Amino acid sequence: MKIYLHPLCLVFVTSRLLPARFDGYSFGPVVLVRPDSSAALLVHEQTHVRQFWRYLGLNGLLYEFSPNWRLRLELEAYRAQLAVAGPAAAQGMALSLASNYGLDITQEEAYRLLTT
Template identity: 65%
Template sequence: MGLKLSLRPLAVVITTGRLIPARFDGYTVGPVVLVRPGTSAALLAHELTHVRQFWRTGGLYGWLTWWSPHWRERFEVEAYRAQLAVTGPAPALEFAAMLATNYDLDLSQEEAYRLLTA
């Protein structure tokens, strides 16, 4: 297990194979980011976007994500766009599939793709 401190945004990044839901390679809880070993800079950008959202919402990020599909969609689209800013446009279709299937958003892959590339 590895531990790093991010100052922008303020976060603790923990590299671990545990505590992360199986369908994800990274997971953010408040200012704590859990990532699997070998995580890409792009995925880290995605997770650190969630930390920025946490700070920006005064700590309400988790509650908003849990209870509101609207906020969940908004936050995930922002995070996937941050990831695409690092990777370039090539994985946009793959990210759209993940957005459409992993977050209970009632989105088709085509709708998710439009959101990510708008």
């Protein structure tokens, strides 16, 4: 376990507690990442923690019940991740954004949203 102050969160490196389809997952101020996760993924998850603090915990409800909010929150997190990972990672992130979040967008739309 590691404690970060900016944003305030607890990060656990684990393979056991994560849903199989994710390499990282955050809920509130707690972040789970796999042992082989990149620094860019940690930045993505920490962005979700910032959202948690910014929206006083309501981001989870917004995320769950509003595809528009889900897109907004994931775009912010993926853009932060992309800033660390570099432009070569954009297509893979666009594919993930288009296919893993029930957003009804194409990979091309996701790429455009990430890179503009």
